[in-house]
Amino acid sequence: MNRGSLRALLRLLAVQGAWSYERMTGIGMGYAAEPLLEDLQASDPARHAAAAVRSAGFFNSHPYLAGIALGALVRAEYDQVPANQLERLRAALPSPLGALGDQLFWVGLVPSVMSLIMLGLAAGVGWWVLPAGLLGFNLFRIATGVWGLHTGLRSGAQVGAAIGDSWLPRWTPRFGRMALLLVGAALPVVAAVELGGATTVARWTAGASGLAVLGLSWRLETRFSPLRLSVLALMMAIVLVGVWP
């Protein structure tokens, strides 16, 4: 990774720092694009000025996937893609990146990680499960950011096809199912522990039941809907917590 990409990645951590209803994350995208556009400033100052204006225009996507759009738009600027085509690319990216990112992170990974942390705390694993969960999530998030920026910089205006061929659309629904199951397993365990009525065996068993059904969801995903599986996990957890008072 070159220095410009690293600086852009660090700046993407603040992509929503100046969020407004007028340009949404546009200012953050413009700030993150600056290091990547430095070479263009040296070679073609006039085009750089136009690119700088465009880069800070209206934009919105999931913040963790904004690097894909940033890389693609910067690469398209270097490829001298016509301005109207650039605007179309800029307008086309927010919806799919927002939908994929929301499903992957807000609906999938974040509830999964928080549920795992709660199950770990309930099982008496120790408080270290909290920083460990945060570390794991953030490593994945940073790795996704690095991959996204590289994918965008490599693909340019063809970024749509690159996203479609990648792991992102295939794996995103699985994270959603995982969240359903882990939240379903965590709810009764948390309720039991808050009320002080669950033994360690019951906590572990309830948590394990959710994870077991999670495995089933991969094997049987065409025959059982995620909703049915999560209800099954919830019922198993409630029964098991009740069996071991």
Add this chain to the structure above:
Amino acid sequence: MTATWLTLGMLLIWGTVVGVDLVSFPQALLSRPLVASAGAGFLLGDPVSGFSVGVVLELFALDVLPVGAARYPDYGPAAVGAVVLAGGGPWMVTLGLATLYALLVAGLGGWSLQVLRRANGRALQRSAAGLAAGQSDTVSALLARGIAGDVLRSFTLTGIALALALQARQIVVPVAGAAACRRASGCRTPNRSRW
């Protein structure tokens, strides 16, 4: 539990950090109520209260999708205040009160985010000439201003949350605790081993 000025100062800083983490920087899940509460619990020397409050608030937060222009609650500073309210009291009284308190403060936090976003929009309009000229200094200044505004917002929200929680501890908790003890014919001590 007695909070010293040093502890309150650290809670104020922690609340500000988790508030800024929600949207502006670095969005590393520090703003999740479980994380914010646990941190506040450790700072107060009462991690059990931190985890207890955090887990309940986390269940509320799982229902929230922080997408686009939607208005969503800011649970971070609210959770810090709620742990101060809950800490040390009988959990069957303070947990419910702290949860209700956190939900109200989180709603206030959601409103403050909208105010900040409108302020960012006004700054954008004032800098329209610089943006139209593609000046990088203008973009950097707008971003710095936005983050500084969020720091101020989170600091203020945490300050309000802490001040009200300390007042509520002195007034509400003894009254509600005594009432609960009368109903239960004596107060049970909190179950300190449940987390």
